[in-house]
Amino acid sequence: MSNITSVRPATLTSLLTRIKDNRPVFIVSVFSLILLIVIGIKGGPPQILNTFVSGGMWALMAVGLALVFGVMNIPHFAHGESFMVGTYVAYYVYTPLLAALGSNPNPVFKALSPFAGIIAAGLVGAILGIIVERLIFAPLRHRTRSGWVMNAFLLTVGISFVMTNGATLTVGPNFRGIPTYWDVDPIEILGARLAVDRLVAFFISGVTIALVWFFLHRTRTGRAIRAVAQDETGAQMVGIDLDFIHTLTFSLSTATAAIAGAALLFMFQAYPTVGLKPLYFAWYVVMLVGLGNIAGAIVGGFIVALLQTATQLLFTITWETVIPTIVMILVLLLAPSGLFGSEVKGIQEQ
Amino acid sequence: MLELKNLDSGYDFLQILWDVSLHVDKGEFVALVGPNGAGKSTTLRTVSGLLSPKGGEILFKGKSINKRKAHEISRMGISYVSEQLNLFTDMSVEENLLLGAYALHDTEQQLKTIAFVFELFPRLKERKRQLAGTMSGGERKMLAIARGMMSNPELMLVDEPSLGLQPNLVTDVFRSLQLLRDQGVTILLVEQNVNATLEITDRAYILEQGKIVMEGPSRSVKENEHVRNAYLGI
Numbered sequence: 001m002s003n004i005t006s007v008r009p010a011t012l013t014s015l016l017t018r019i020k021d022n023r024p025v026f027i028v029s030v031f032s033l034i035l036l037i038v039i040g041i042k043g044g045p046p047q048i049l050n051t052f053v054s055g056g057m058w059a060l061m062a063v064g065l066a067l068v069f070g071v072m073n074i075p076h077f078a079h080g081e082s083f084m085v086g087t088y089v090a091y092y093v094y095t096p097l098l099a100a101l102g103s104n105p106n107p108v109f110k111a112l113s114p115f116a117g118i119i120a121a122g123l124v125g126a127i128l129g130i131i132v133e134r135l136i137f138a139p140l141r142h143r144t145r146s147g148w149v150m151n152a153f154l155l156t157v158g159i160s161f162v163m164t165n166g167a168t169l170t171v172g173p174n175f176r177g178i179p180t181y182w183d184v185d186p187i188e189i190l191g192a193r194l195a196v197d198r199l200v201a202f203f204i205s206g207v208t209i210a211l212v213w214f215f216l217h218r219t220r221t222g223r224a225i226r227a228v229a230q231d232e233t234g235a236q237m238v239g240i241d242l243d244f245i246h247t248l249t250f251s252l253s254t255a256t257a258a259i260a261g262a263a264l265l266f267m268f269q270a271y272p273t274v275g276l277k278p279l280y281f282a283w284y285v286v287m288l289v290g291l292g293n294i295a296g297a298i299v300g301g302f303i304v305a306l307l308q309t310a311t312q313l314l315f316t317i318t319w320e321t322v323i324p325t326i327v328m329i330l331v332l333l334l335a336p337s338g339l340f341g342s343e344v345k346g347i348q349e350q
Numbered sequence: 351m352l353e354l355k356n357l358d359s360g361y362d363f364l365q366i367l368w369d370v371s372l373h374v375d376k377g378e379f380v381a382l383v384g385p386n387g388a389g390k391s392t393t394l395r396t397v398s399g400l401l402s403p404k405g406g407e408i409l410f411k412g413k414s415i416n417k418r419k420a421h422e423i424s425r426m427g428i429s430y431v432s433e434q435l436n437l438f439t440d441m442s443v444e445e446n447l448l449l450g451a452y453a454l455h456d457t458e459q460q461l462k463t464i465a466f467v468f469e470l471f472p473r474l475k476e477r478k479r480q481l482a483g484t485m486s487g488g489e490r491k492m493l494a495i496a497r498g499m500m501s502n503p504e505l506m507l508v509d510e511p512s513l514g515l516q517p518n519l520v521t522d523v524f525r526s527l528q529l530l531r532d533q534g535v536t537i538l539l540v541e542q543n544v545n546a547t548l549e550i551t552d553r554a555y556i557l558e559q560g561k562i563v564m565e566g567p568s569r570s571v572k573e574n575e576h577v578r579n580a581y582l583g584i
Contacts, residue, residue, distance in 0.1 A: 220452065227438050227449050233400060234436030236420035237429075239453035239501060 056205030059301025070292030080275025086261025125258025177269025290338025439483030450500025
């Protein structure tokens with residue numbers, strides 16, 4: 001990887017100018033701020049933290065979706081199953097590890113053992129991504145590109161079925177969860193008691209997104225991934241191996257979803273269909289901001305989380321998916337390509 | 351350096367090139383001219399690996415590259431500047447150039463080539479932070495040629511660089527190609543601007559309806575009765 005630091009991506013600045021120039025984006029920014037204030041007044045700091053925890057996680061899930069759609073043109077409906085695999089891996093690595101530490105564990109090892117589960121989930125996710133891409137998408141891509149988006153969509157739905165039922169078959173339908181990763185007292189910040197698990201989950205999503213961002217914008221391989229997203233023919237012309245980039249992208253996306261699942265094991269527990277809700281919210285995010293837009297996916301993750309928390313506080317949890325959906329429909333009516341437009345090839349039949 | 355032997359090519363069931371044979375020697379500046387739809391771009395797309403040949407053989411430095419993928423051919427030293435340019439429009443000029451040097455792992459070499467390219471196209475240096483998609487047509491052509499040079503190719507395939515450019519920019523683009531040739535780069539140029547092309551190239555092939563109908567030194571091709579009638583309007 002070359003480290004030519006003089007290259008500054010224009011994406012962040014262009015995003016800021018777009019917020020300034022783009023009316024719907026401006027409206028949404030103001031709207032988000034209002035929601036945040038409402039959440040702060042009605043729920044207090046813990047609810048604000050909750051919003052950021054889910055926002056970070058939806059953003060992390062949505063970044064994976066945006067990557068896979070932007071680079072490979074796959075509408076990925078098995079992304080939730082990567083999340084599911086993450087929860088299981090974390091559960092089956094973390095709980096035996098904790099048991100092995102005994103009844104009076106070394107506090108340092110005990111505090112670090114959740115990370116073992118989360119890192120293992122990331123690794124398993126990466127490998128799973130490579131296998132799925134090589135075994136399923138690469139052969140289809142080599143055979144024909146006609147009707148690709150539809151075919152790829154159907155494949156992901158199939159993968160989703162096989163993986164949820166495969167999980168039921170092998171580990172059973174039971175919920176496997178943990179009450180908490182870090183069994184310590186909540187931290188007090190500004191008089192509010194904040195659960196350590198949630199703080200760490202937010203931290204993990206932030207670090208993972210930052211790493212993905214850094215990888216895409218500051219390394220040679222990351223630049224190649226963006227190049228493939230923008231012009232596949234151009235990428236081949238400069239010597240980029242499409243097969244390698246596609247496999248890498250899918251693996252990266254699967255790994256981030258698995259990390260999200262592992263980091264949220266205490267909230268979600270592991271069961272075969274645990275991935276559905278994260279999948280839906282990740283799709284809300286990418287549809288809201290525009291498919292394949294990674295910077296937008298990060299912002300969108302937090303917007304959706306704000307909507308979700310505000311809905312819970314104002315209308316009860318039953319409405320949690322209704323309100324974001326209504327907002328999404330409204331946004332798509334006003335700005336069909338999403339809030340931040342589309343920076344990708346879009347849905348085009350080759 | 352490059353040799354096509356009885357090449358057949360086309361899209362799916364539509365064959366466009368029929369039995370095309372041509373060769374480009376090291377250091378030569380060769381033109382491939384002909385009317386719209388003759389198969390000039392198809393020839394370049396086939397050599398660059400974006401299309402696979404239906405028959406015949408493509409030899410680069412004596413080795414067959416028929417079965418090679420586009421990125422492998424690019425890494426072997428053939429750089430293709432397409433008519434559509436295929437720039438990375440949401441990236442800066444500098445990032446486009448760095449991607450042009452994707453196959454070169456040597457950072458020092460990359461910086462050296464970038465400096466050379468900026469010397470050749472000072473306009474690109476002024477605009478290195480600008481997004482490629484926001485530049486004018488002429489600037490984009492220059493960027494595409496510059497990106498093609500970034501991999502230090504031995505052979506450049508350049509498709510219709512003058513298309514859609516205002517006349518003074520056409521001169522600029524042709525001058526940069528001549529400079530490239532002077533640097534020792536072998537060039538196969540596809541053009542519709544027959545007059546100007548025959549002025550600057552060494553040798554020319556005329557492609558009509560997917561077949562080579564004439565070849566020879568550019569000067570004598572220019573004097574030919576058929577060419578004068580059909581292309582030069584004299």
